[in-house]
Structures are given as C-alpha cells and as structure tokens.
Amino acid sequence: MLNVRDYSFTIKGKRIRHVSHTRTTFILGLVVLLCSACSKQPANDAVGTASDFQKQLQTQLIQAKPGDVITIPPGVHPINRGLSLNVSGVTLRGAGMDQSILSFKGQLQGAEGLLVNASDFTIEDLAIEDTPGDGLKVNGGRNIIIRRVRTEWTNGPHENNGAYGIYPVQVENLLLEESVAIGASDAGLYVGQSRNVVVRNNRAEYNVAGIEIENTFNADVYGNTATGNTGGILVFNMPDLPQPGHSTRVYQNIVSGNNTDNFGAEGTPVASVPAGSGIVVNSNDRVEIFDNDIADNDTANIIVSSYYATGFQGTRELAAAYDPYPETIYIYDNRFSGGGSSPDGLDLKALKVAMFGLRGRFPDVLWDGYVNPDKLDASGKLKPEFGICVRNGAAEVLNADLANGSSNIVVGDSQHACDHEKLPAVVLAPPLG
Amino acid sequence: MRRLALLFLAGVLIGCSQPARTVLVHPAGQPPALLSEWGVVLASRQRLELNAGVIPYELNAPLFSDYALKLRTVWMPAGTSAQYDASREFEFPPGTIISKTFYYRKAPGWSADRPVVVMSNVAHELPADGFLSLDEYQLIETRLLVRYAEGWHAYPYVWNAAQDDATLEFAGDVRALELVGEASRQNINYVVPDANQCGGCHTPDHAAAELRPLGPKAWQLNRPYAWWGDAANQLGHWADAGLLAGAPQAWPAAIPATDEWRVKVYLDANCAHCHNPAGAADTSALHLNIEAPVDRHYGLCKTPVAVGRGSGDRPYDIYPGRPDDSILLYRMQHTDPAIAMPELGRSAIHTEGVALVRAWIAAMPGEC
Incomplete structure (x- = not known):
C-alpha cells in the first residue's frame, strides 16, 4: 500500500467545489481494509451463454500469469471482440483444430481475432474462424510456437475475407507447424520481419498467398502443402521496413495447382501476384528452393522477380537502403510437372502464345530480368555470386527482360548453370517443440 | 467471538x-x-x-x-x-x-x-x-x-x-x-x-x-x-x-495555426501511440508522431505493407492531391474492424477529422 495522505487543496484563493473530508490515519486504514474486502472479484460464472464464455476467456487472458495454460473446450464459441494476450510464458490450448473453434463472425471490434504481444507463447489445437481482419497476430516476442492452429474463412475465398490467417511479425525464434490456413484475402500463413523461423508441415489452401515469408531472415519452410491459392509460397522483401530479409530455404513442399483468381485488395503487395504462381521470390536474396514437388501452377511453377515488376514504385526513388533485386537464388532438384500453360494477365498470355504457341507452356522458372547495374560482369550479366542459379534437370529459365521492354527475351541462358554455397539449416535456439 | x-x-x-x-x-x-x-x-x-x-x-x-x-x-x-x-x-x-x-x-x-x-x-x-x-x-x-x-x-x-x-x-x-x-x-x-x-x-x-x-x-x-x-x-x-x-523558464511556443500542423497534431493524437518508430505499428513503417517529417514514412507515396483490404484498392497511404486515392483517409472513413483506423476506440466516423485530412491531402502538391 502506498503512503497516501489526505491534503487540502486551494489555488490562488480559487474556491473549488470538492468533496470535503477529514479523516484520521486510523480511519483511513480501516476504510482501506474494508474496501479491500469488497474488492474481491466475484467467482466466474459457469460457462453458459457464449457471452459468458467470451468474458471469461478475456478475463483469463488479461489476468494470465507466466506458466498458465488456458484451455479452450470443444465447441463453437462465438466471440464478438478482439482477444489479446500481453503476458509472456502462457499456453493457449484447445482440444483440436476441428473441435475447439473461436468464431468471430459478426465481430464488432478488433483488427484481429487474437492479438499476442508476448514471448514464450504457445498456441495449439484450436481454430479461429471468420475474423473480419487477421486471424491470429503475434506482434513481437521470442520463442513462439504455433501448432495445429486452423484459421479459416468458412465461405471460401472472397475479397471481404480478413487479410492474414496466422500472422507472426517481428518475432524471433518461431516454430509454426501442422497448422491450416484457408481463405485469407492476403496470406494464409505470413511471417513478417522476423528471424530464426521454421514453418513446417502446414497446409495452406485458397488464400491469395498460401505461405509468405517477408523481410525475414533465416527461415526454413518445409514439408508444407500449398494448393489452390493464387500464389503458393512467396518469399518477398518490401521497402522502407526496419529489416530486409534474406536466407530462406524452401524445400520438400508440395506446391500445386495454385490457380485461384487473385482476390486480394489492390494496393497490397500480394495483389501483384498472378494467379497460377507456384513459388515466388520477389526482391529477396539468398533463397534456396530444392526438393519440392511443384506442379500445375498455370502461370509458372517458379517466378523470380524484382520490386520493379510489381508496378508499385511510381515515379519516386526507392529508399537507398532497399535492394529491389532478387539475388543469389539457388533452385535445384525439384520435381516439376505441368504448369505455365495458362498464365494470368494479358501481357503474360500474349508472351506465352507468341513464344510457345497456344498449346505450349512457359518454362518452369520465370525471371523478370531486372538486375542491379552495379553487380554485373564484363558481359553485362549478373556476377556469379549474385546469379539466379538453376540445377534442375530439364527445367529452364525464361528471362522476360522487363527492364528493356522485353526486347530480348531469352530462354535457357547458360548464366543460370551455376551454383551457390548451400545455406545452413535454421537452428531454433532455444529449441522449440 | x-x-x-x-x-x-x-x-x-x-x-x-x-x-x-x-x-x-x-x-x-x-x-x-x-x-x-x-x-x-x-x-x-x-x-x-x-x-x-x-x-x-x-x-x-x-x-x-x-x-x-x-x-x-x-x-x-x-x-x-x-x-x-x-x-x-x-x-x-x-x-x-x-x-x-x-x-x-x-x-x-x-x-x-x-x-x-x-x-x-x-x-x-x-x-x-x-x-x-x-x-x-x-x-x-x-x-x-x-x-x-x-x-x-x-x-x-x-x-x-x-x-x-x-x-x-x-x-x-x-x-x-x-x-x-x-x-x-x-x-x-x-x-x-x-x-x-x-x-x-x-x-x-x-x-x-x-x-x-x-x-x-x-x-x-x-x-x-x-x-x-x-x-x-x-x-x-x-x-x-x-x-x-523542472518546468522551463518559458513555456513552449504554441503550435502554428496552419493546416499542416492541425493535421499533424490530429494524427499524432489519434495514430501515433501505435504509428511511431517504436510503436506496435512500426511493422508498417508508417510514422505519424508529431516529430516525424512529412516524407515517405509519414505515408507520402508510401505503399502499404500488411494492409489487407484496408487498402480500399488505393495505391498509397497519402497520394498528394488525391484524397480518394489515399489509404490513410479510406481507413478513417470506415468502421469495419478490418479497415478502420484507429483499430480501437472508434465505432463512429469522425466526419470533422476526415474533412481536415481530406482538405490537407487535396491541397498537397506533387505526384507519386
């Protein structure tokens, strides 16, 4: 208890209407004692109506202590306001991602279903459905485990769906596994501005972007299935952010049939992604793509592009600190089948027909051809250490030469027959899971 | 007893x-x-x-x-x-x-x-x-x-x-x-x-x-x-x-009574608790604190990062001369939780605030 003293108050003779009082310290102490007796919180009501459940869950999250495990019982639980957790060391656990469902249909307030501002956080075995905004956002923090969480917009892909399903941003040491994201109008699983990240064994379907790794470094993305999205797996760098991304490995994923029309809002980074994109690397460096099964993505199975190809830039200079070029990209030992036969957008369609005929298809790797003029060798090509290297059997690279108005489109240039040193595996420290 | x-x-x-x-x-x-x-x-x-x-x-x-x-x-x-x-x-x-x-x-x-x-x-x-x-x-x-x-x-x-x-x-x-x-x-x-x-x-x-x-x-x-x-x-x-x-000898000078300063104090009070370089919304790199210069990080010709459908199909946070192409204004004009800014504490549209920011953007010279 703080030392609280009674004091009277007059300012320059001004008469201020206040409640008058004179109390002895003894009585003051007694009042404190009595009032603290009244302040005991009433016991939580038994969970009856949905609104009782919501209030109880909010209160549990607000009053959580490190080490607490908060459980979500089986059932569909309607929630009409954003939930949040600000205490580190808490586990939020359901009975399964098809059993314990938090449904945010008709949510009144909150830009996400659950917002977490905390470290040492685990969420597992529950679903977050139909949020107007993002499903689960984790803003900042270290040692985050997201496991068997499903975020879904149950009406299927639609422009009015929320933006992100599972959205950790500016986190360090993240394990995102065995989760499911369906119907996000931006990215289903989105890891932004983070470091030391493992995204594995998840499923992303019918989002604009299935899985997106943005401005993040040291990320391993493996064992995931991305199907039916506009773009399957994206590795992006956007300008003006606190941290540029690099060093991402994308391997042993299934990336197939990502041909859903782009239903993202214009102006968002993913709005530039053509339907039918398998894996897209945009403006990111040191990206390794290997041992994936990549099939039937109708624009191209892999796209490597720069910020300049997105159409965002306008007439103003980019920030000097931003590197808009994809460099040191290494694509090898993937299994490609189909894809590239029906690209999205008139320009790409026309290009495909002109070069490969009505029944032809694009090569497996599409590169926009933008290069940093400071990083070229004597022949005008990227120096080997920055190159787009492809060691993938018969798979070829199409250089669309967008920087020069596609005046010199090349397929199968020998500059891509190169190698980079392989990236080390991401080591989560401390280990998670 | x-x-x-x-x-x-x-x-x-x-x-x-x-x-x-x-x-x-x-x-x-x-x-x-x-x-x-x-x-x-x-x-x-x-x-x-x-x-x-x-x-x-x-x-x-x-x-x-x-x-x-x-x-x-x-x-x-x-x-x-x-x-x-x-x-x-x-x-x-x-x-x-x-x-x-x-x-x-x-x-x-x-x-x-x-x-x-x-x-x-x-x-x-x-x-x-x-x-x-x-x-x-x-x-x-x-x-x-x-x-x-x-x-x-x-x-x-x-x-x-x-x-x-x-x-x-x-x-x-x-x-x-x-x-x-x-x-x-x-x-x-x-x-x-x-x-x-x-x-x-x-x-x-x-x-x-x-x-x-x-x-x-x-x-x-x-x-x-x-x-x-x-x-x-x-x-x-x-x-x-x-x-x-620890009060100073003289109080700080009053904030200038210009349109730009009216906007800057308004955006600071309504946005800068998150939109500052150390705030929860530094993930967006949009900084609307009163000390921030009106540049790209203030939204000028800035493309959004994680805006989702809050973009309203608009390209830039602030598009000079074009309030109806500016995302910042779009988010002030809506109450849908996926779109509305600020995210908390607002269920109604602040018509007067919208008008203030609209007039400022409309009068702003330049192109993106």
Missing part, C-alpha cells in the same frame, strides 16, 4: 456501501470492484464531483472517441509533483492516479432504455463550479491509470444504470447508443476496451511493453483551461500548485 465477527461483517457491509471520501491508492493488481473506492471522481445526488486535490486538465488535441465528452483528471499524493519533460509525457510520481471519464450530453428523447446522446466536438463540458449534473449527462465509463513504483496499471470501470458508481470490468463492455448531431443521427455500439486493450494504445514503445499516459505532455497541455478561472496557461497553474517540477 461470533458477535465480534458479526460486527466486523456489518462493518464490511457498511464500508462497501459508502464510497471512500478520500483518494485511495489501492495496491497494484488489486483494484477495487467499485470506482468510488478510489475516491477520485464521485457520483451522488445526481452529480459527478471531483475529490479534493483532483485536478482536471484539457489537451490541445484529444483522441477522437465516438463524439464522447471526456473529463481528464490527475491526482498526485500530497507533496509530490510530476517531472516536466519537453518531448514525452511528464514523469509522474508513484501514487499518481489519472482518470478519464467518457460521457455524453443527453439528447431530447433520452431514456435509460434508449440512450440518445449528443455528438460533441469539444473536449468536455465541466463547468467552472466543478461538477457535472447527471440530469444533463450520461456517464459511460471511467478509465484509470495508476502509477506504482514498478509502472502504470490500467483499470476500466463502467458506470451503472443508476449512475451512482462504476464497476470494474476487466473484459470491457459494449453499449448501444444513438448519437445525435446537428444534422445527423446514427446508432453505434460503443465499445469499452478491455484491460489489455488499454495497452493497445498506452504502450507507445511496443518492445518496452510499459503502459504510459499519452495526453499529459508539454505540447498537449500547453494551453489555457477555463476551469482555472483565467486565461493563463494551465502548465503555469500546475507549476504554481506545486504539481510540476
């Missing part, structure tokens, strides 16, 4: 029914169930009054809160004072209680079952005699920020139907209101934030994760306030009353 116990119980019951008549700082993490037990603002006999030593104050640029009136007060333990700071909020001593009461003037046709209330664009209407008539006003909620040695705690209280006390509601509340303006009416769900959501705004340094007051800064308090009964700067009154230590 039993008799004693009964007596004690009776004492407890009497204690509970009587509001404290002095300001009490309850221990951290043990807020009382009733607002009256803090003794900061007290309602009785259809009046809301301030307790002794409780000082109301007014800001240059208040946060918009669904056209509510807001009564802000500060109380500090006797003999203590806040430390002046030229740039951030003043450093208040342990034991400080800051309160903010959200209330509306009742509109014609008001009843307890159908609260029809007046949309207000002024900060508050506390008369010089220092009390609010509850015949004229409806109290909605009072939020407390209490300073302890280890930092600030936030407690939300919601006023009861009888309007004689407010109850601690960690989970917040939702109140249906009908707002009446000069030429408009609208129904809103007024949302009382939950205790975590207090931190959604009151944690301007997101990584530090410390609650802080937002209003009591030099530039916000640097103005006269009629409650003091004269036209002198309220900072001067604070200093004269011994509430402010």
Whole structure:
C-alpha cells in the first residue's frame, strides 16, 4: 500500500467545489481494509451463454500469469471482440483444430481475432474462424510456437475475407507447424520481419498467398502443402521496413495447382501476384528452393522477380537502403510437372502464345530480368555470386527482360548453370517443440 | 467471538456501501470492484464531483472517441509533483492516479432504455463550479491509470444504470447508443476496451511493453483551461500548485495555426501511440508522431505493407492531391474492424477529422 495522505487543496484563493473530508490515519486504514474486502472479484460464472464464455476467456487472458495454460473446450464459441494476450510464458490450448473453434463472425471490434504481444507463447489445437481482419497476430516476442492452429474463412475465398490467417511479425525464434490456413484475402500463413523461423508441415489452401515469408531472415519452410491459392509460397522483401530479409530455404513442399483468381485488395503487395504462381521470390536474396514437388501452377511453377515488376514504385526513388533485386537464388532438384500453360494477365498470355504457341507452356522458372547495374560482369550479366542459379534437370529459365521492354527475351541462358554455397539449416535456439 | 465477527461483517457491509471520501491508492493488481473506492471522481445526488486535490486538465488535441465528452483528471499524493519533460509525457510520481471519464450530453428523447446522446466536438463540458449534473449527462465509463513504483496499471470501470458508481470490468463492455448531431443521427455500439486493450494504445514503445499516459505532455497541455478561472496557461497553474517540477523558464511556443500542423497534431493524437518508430505499428513503417517529417514514412507515396483490404484498392497511404486515392483517409472513413483506423476506440466516423485530412491531402502538391 502506498503512503497516501489526505491534503487540502486551494489555488490562488480559487474556491473549488470538492468533496470535503477529514479523516484520521486510523480511519483511513480501516476504510482501506474494508474496501479491500469488497474488492474481491466475484467467482466466474459457469460457462453458459457464449457471452459468458467470451468474458471469461478475456478475463483469463488479461489476468494470465507466466506458466498458465488456458484451455479452450470443444465447441463453437462465438466471440464478438478482439482477444489479446500481453503476458509472456502462457499456453493457449484447445482440444483440436476441428473441435475447439473461436468464431468471430459478426465481430464488432478488433483488427484481429487474437492479438499476442508476448514471448514464450504457445498456441495449439484450436481454430479461429471468420475474423473480419487477421486471424491470429503475434506482434513481437521470442520463442513462439504455433501448432495445429486452423484459421479459416468458412465461405471460401472472397475479397471481404480478413487479410492474414496466422500472422507472426517481428518475432524471433518461431516454430509454426501442422497448422491450416484457408481463405485469407492476403496470406494464409505470413511471417513478417522476423528471424530464426521454421514453418513446417502446414497446409495452406485458397488464400491469395498460401505461405509468405517477408523481410525475414533465416527461415526454413518445409514439408508444407500449398494448393489452390493464387500464389503458393512467396518469399518477398518490401521497402522502407526496419529489416530486409534474406536466407530462406524452401524445400520438400508440395506446391500445386495454385490457380485461384487473385482476390486480394489492390494496393497490397500480394495483389501483384498472378494467379497460377507456384513459388515466388520477389526482391529477396539468398533463397534456396530444392526438393519440392511443384506442379500445375498455370502461370509458372517458379517466378523470380524484382520490386520493379510489381508496378508499385511510381515515379519516386526507392529508399537507398532497399535492394529491389532478387539475388543469389539457388533452385535445384525439384520435381516439376505441368504448369505455365495458362498464365494470368494479358501481357503474360500474349508472351506465352507468341513464344510457345497456344498449346505450349512457359518454362518452369520465370525471371523478370531486372538486375542491379552495379553487380554485373564484363558481359553485362549478373556476377556469379549474385546469379539466379538453376540445377534442375530439364527445367529452364525464361528471362522476360522487363527492364528493356522485353526486347530480348531469352530462354535457357547458360548464366543460370551455376551454383551457390548451400545455406545452413535454421537452428531454433532455444529449441522449440 | 461470533458477535465480534458479526460486527466486523456489518462493518464490511457498511464500508462497501459508502464510497471512500478520500483518494485511495489501492495496491497494484488489486483494484477495487467499485470506482468510488478510489475516491477520485464521485457520483451522488445526481452529480459527478471531483475529490479534493483532483485536478482536471484539457489537451490541445484529444483522441477522437465516438463524439464522447471526456473529463481528464490527475491526482498526485500530497507533496509530490510530476517531472516536466519537453518531448514525452511528464514523469509522474508513484501514487499518481489519472482518470478519464467518457460521457455524453443527453439528447431530447433520452431514456435509460434508449440512450440518445449528443455528438460533441469539444473536449468536455465541466463547468467552472466543478461538477457535472447527471440530469444533463450520461456517464459511460471511467478509465484509470495508476502509477506504482514498478509502472502504470490500467483499470476500466463502467458506470451503472443508476449512475451512482462504476464497476470494474476487466473484459470491457459494449453499449448501444444513438448519437445525435446537428444534422445527423446514427446508432453505434460503443465499445469499452478491455484491460489489455488499454495497452493497445498506452504502450507507445511496443518492445518496452510499459503502459504510459499519452495526453499529459508539454505540447498537449500547453494551453489555457477555463476551469482555472483565467486565461493563463494551465502548465503555469500546475507549476504554481506545486504539481510540476523542472518546468522551463518559458513555456513552449504554441503550435502554428496552419493546416499542416492541425493535421499533424490530429494524427499524432489519434495514430501515433501505435504509428511511431517504436510503436506496435512500426511493422508498417508508417510514422505519424508529431516529430516525424512529412516524407515517405509519414505515408507520402508510401505503399502499404500488411494492409489487407484496408487498402480500399488505393495505391498509397497519402497520394498528394488525391484524397480518394489515399489509404490513410479510406481507413478513417470506415468502421469495419478490418479497415478502420484507429483499430480501437472508434465505432463512429469522425466526419470533422476526415474533412481536415481530406482538405490537407487535396491541397498537397506533387505526384507519386
């Protein structure tokens, strides 16, 4: 208890209407004692109506202590306001991602279903459905485990769906596994501005972007299935952010049939992604793509592009600190089948027909051809250490030469027959899971 | 013994029914169930009054809160004072209680079952005699920020139907209101934030994760306030009353009365608690704090990062000369939680704020 003293108050003779009082310290102490007796919180009501459940869950999250495990019982639980957790060391656990469902249909307030501002956080075995905004956002923090969480917009892909399903941003040491994201109008699983990240064994379907790794470094993305999205797996760098991304490995994923029309809002980074994109690397460096099964993505199975190809830039200079070029990209030992036969957008369609005929298809790797003029060798090509290297059997690279108005489109240039040193595996420290 | 116990119980019951008549700082993490037990603002006999030593104050640029009136007060333990700071909020001593009461003037046709209330664009209407008539006003909620040695705690209280006390509601509340303006009416769900959501705004340094007051800064308090009964700067009154230590010889210059500065103070008050270089929204790299230059990070020709359908199919946060192509304005013009900015505390559109920002963008030269 703080030392609280009674004091009277007059300012320059001004008469201020206040409640008058004179109390002895003894009585003051007694009042404190009595009032603290009244302040005991009433016991939580038994969970009856949905609104009782919501209030109880909010209160549990607000009053959580490190080490607490908060459980979500089986059932569909309607929630009409954003939930949040600000205490580190808490586990939020359901009975399964098809059993314990938090449904945010008709949510009144909150830009996400659950917002977490905390470290040492685990969420597992529950679903977050139909949020107007993002499903689960984790803003900042270290040692985050997201496991068997499903975020879904149950009406299927639609422009009015929320933006992100599972959205950790500016986190360090993240394990995102065995989760499911369906119907996000931006990215289903989105890891932004983070470091030391493992995204594995998840499923992303019918989002604009299935899985997106943005401005993040040291990320391993493996064992995931991305199907039916506009773009399957994206590795992006956007300008003006606190941290540029690099060093991402994308391997042993299934990336197939990502041909859903782009239903993202214009102006968002993913709005530039053509339907039918398998894996897209945009403006990111040191990206390794290997041992994936990549099939039937109708624009191209892999796209490597720069910020300049997105159409965002306008007439103003980019920030000097931003590197808009994809460099040191290494694509090898993937299994490609189909894809590239029906690209999205008139320009790409026309290009495909002109070069490969009505029944032809694009090569497996599409590169926009933008290069940093400071990083070229004597022949005008990227120096080997920055190159787009492809060691993938018969798979070829199409250089669309967008920087020069596609005046010199090349397929199968020998500059891509190169190698980079392989990236080390991401080591989560401390280990998670 | 039993008799004693009964007596004690009776004492407890009497204690509970009587509001404290002095300001009490309850221990951290043990807020009382009733607002009256803090003794900061007290309602009785259809009046809301301030307790002794409780000082109301007014800001240059208040946060918009669904056209509510807001009564802000500060109380500090006797003999203590806040430390002046030229740039951030003043450093208040342990034991400080800051309160903010959200209330509306009742509109014609008001009843307890159908609260029809007046949309207000002024900060508050506390008369010089220092009390609010509850015949004229409806109290909605009072939020407390209490300073302890280890930092600030936030407690939300919601006023009861009888309007004689407010109850601690960690989970917040939702109140249906009908707002009446000069030429408009609208129904809103007024949302009382939950205790975590207090931190959604009151944690301007997101990584530090410390609650802080937002209003009591030099530039916000640097103005006269009629409650003091004269036209002198309220900072001067604070200093004269011994509430402010380390004050400078001269108060800061007034904020220039230009359109751009009007916009800058408005965006600071409404956005900068998240949109500053250390804020929760630094993930977007959009910085709207008053110190920030009007450049790309202020939204000028800036493409969004994680805006989702908040973009409204618009390309840039601020597109000079083209308010209807500016995302910032789009988000102010909506109440859908996926689109609306600020994310918390706004269920109505602030038409006057929209007009201010619209005019500024429309008059801005240049191209993206």
